[in-house]
Amino acid sequence: MEACSGSQHWARKLMAMGHQVKLMPAKFVKAFLMGNKNDAADARAIWMAVQQPGKSVAVKTETQQAVLGLHRMREQLVKFRTMQINSLRGLLTEYGEVMGKVGRRWTRRYRMYWSGWWTVSRRF
Template structure:
């Protein structure tokens, strides 16, 4: 399979089946053409779990932000983030008398919806963790610092065959974690990461790298590497750099079948 965006430049004019077929035949002969590996039904089902969980998490965040904003209009202030949800609910119960009856009912409905979302997220996460424990590949990936059951199972589901990538750098580039080059007039400079490819996997790896950086001073080779880089670069830059390194380690483990070793990393 080829991504349509890579075939489109070979369409001469118009939109017909014949023109599309001609463009596909031309594109498939290009030596630099990139192909999309075909996922199995089991992998597609696993990815559906991740996408559903991600959707519910985003919905929960929206509901929490809305609840905080509405409470602030009535003078009830709580901490930011999902972590402040319990505080908001406690304050809501404590200040019920100062709220009008219509507002109180609506707040109760929002809280009930949030609780239902949390329960659904928890159920899906349990399913993902159960499948992670049943997969030897996923368990091996979880041995890498910054990768937990969610990230490991997402990688297994999204990457049917890691050998299609010639190197760890190509795998990291597929995830959009490599610098993007801009060349003009004989001068070349890097303008940040490309952010191409699977944004969900990229986000999971960056979040995991951020967690590793918080423990950068402990005895671990990847953390020592991050600690040294933190002396020169901003934490966000180091998080992306560590996510890039983690992606290369993931590729090595997927292609060789070995387990993670801190010394080899």
């Protein structure tokens, strides 16, 4: 099977039925794709890719997938927090308040500026 959304679930189901499962990375399968992309061409490319020696994607347990999902969510939250802080830094710079990089001190200063921000926004 081509490793894509839902492939881990189906791999576990097929293994429970006694089938031998091999998940192939999509970029590896794409090298074997000939002609236009359609279901038949995809199936042929996967069939050819599976027969070649190469690395396959490991079938993960539900626990492993859950942990991976938590890591991905945390990574997204960290990125979102950074985006929000950078946006706020840019906004405060427009009012002459220059802030440093992210850190614990930044959070304290942010609270201090936020309390003053409310009075600034009322003027407008």
